Amino acid sequence: MTNSPPPGTFFQRDFTWHPPALTPGYKTSVTRAPQRARIAYDNTVTELTGPTFGHNIIGELDNDLTLNYARPGHSAQGPRIIVHGHVLDEEARPVPNVLVEFWQANAGGRYRHKKDSYLAPLDPDFGGCGRTVTDAEGRYHFRTILPGPYPWPNGVNDWRPAHIHFSLFGHGFAQRLITQMYFEGDPHIDICPILQTIPSKAAIDTLVARLDMNHTVPMDARAYRMDFVLRGQRQTLFENKMEGM
Numbered sequence: 231m232t233n234s235p236p237p238g239t240f241f242q243r244d245f246t247w248h249p250p251a252l253t254p255g256y257k258t259s260v261t262r263a264p265q266r267a268r269i270a271y272d273n274t275v276t277e278l279t280g281p282t283f284g285h286n287i288i289g290e291l292d293n294d295l296t297l298n299y300a301r302p303g304h305s306a307q308g309p310r311i312i313v314h315g316h317v318l319d320e321e322a323r324p325v326p327n328v329l330v331e332f333w334q335a336n337a338g339g340r341y342r343h344k345k346d347s348y349l350a351p352l353d354p355d356f357g358g359c360g361r362t363v364t365d366a367e368g369r370y371h372f373r374t375i376l377p378g379p380y381p382w383p384n385g386v387n388d389w390r391p392a393h394i395h396f397s398l399f400g401h402g403f404a405q406r407l408i409t410q411m412y413f414e415g416d417p418h419i420d421i422c423p424i425l426q427t428i429p430s431k432a433a434i435d436t437l438v439a440r441l442d443m444n445h446t447v448p449m450d451a452r453a454y455r456m457d458f459v460l461r462g463q464r465q466t467l468f469e470n471k472m473e474g475m
């Protein structure tokens with residue numbers, strides 16, 4: 231890109247990019263928002279140096295949610311998709327060896343979790359979680375099914391857009407980033423009380439995966455592309471560490 235800043239440019243953090251802690255439209259933010267100023271702690275050596283991940287910890291089906299909890303000869307119900315992309319730093323350099331974990335509701339919008347009592351049925355062939363590690367070019371990919379939207383107790387009739395939760399683990403315990411990915415064209419994105427706490431449309435857009443017909447597998451699965459940017463002007467919005475890495 232011709233207008234990219236030169237290598238080594240310092241990117242000042244832009245805190246207006248982030249949703250404020252207190253956003254009453256998202257009801258639980260009222261009790262969760264800090265009442266006092268934050269205190270900074272130095273990281274411990276353990277937090278900075280561990281853990282390390284290698285491809286050898288990843289099982290063969292860990293990046294295939296259509297099969298990893300399915301009974302033999304079965305697969306998860308729902309529209310089959312591939313999610314893929316890159317993990318990049320603020321200068322668009324690939325970040326290899328990032329443990330990428332993902333979890334999601336099933337095609338009916340229900341999680342396999344004892345506290346999820348939504349009416350939609352559980353799928354006996356879908357667990358809803360998996361993991362992979364980025365390769366030398368910072369790429370990741372996994373197979374899954376399109377999650378369904380689900381209602382949640384906030385206002386009288388609030389529904390989450392279809393989404394997949396992500397955790398990105400860097401080289402140390404202090405480098406874990408959490409976010410959610412949404413799907414291009416979902417009308418719930420514009421009316422979700424959680425997403426609408428984010429001040430700018432551009433920041434919301436960093437969380438929206440694009441349909442990628444070039445990576446579909448014909449007669450099998452469509453593809454969505456989602457890149458994660460750890461810091462800088464194009465940074466993905468992370469819910470646990472808004473300022474990025």
Ligand SMILES: [Fe+2]
Nearest residue numbers: 335390393395
């Ligand atoms: Fe969720």
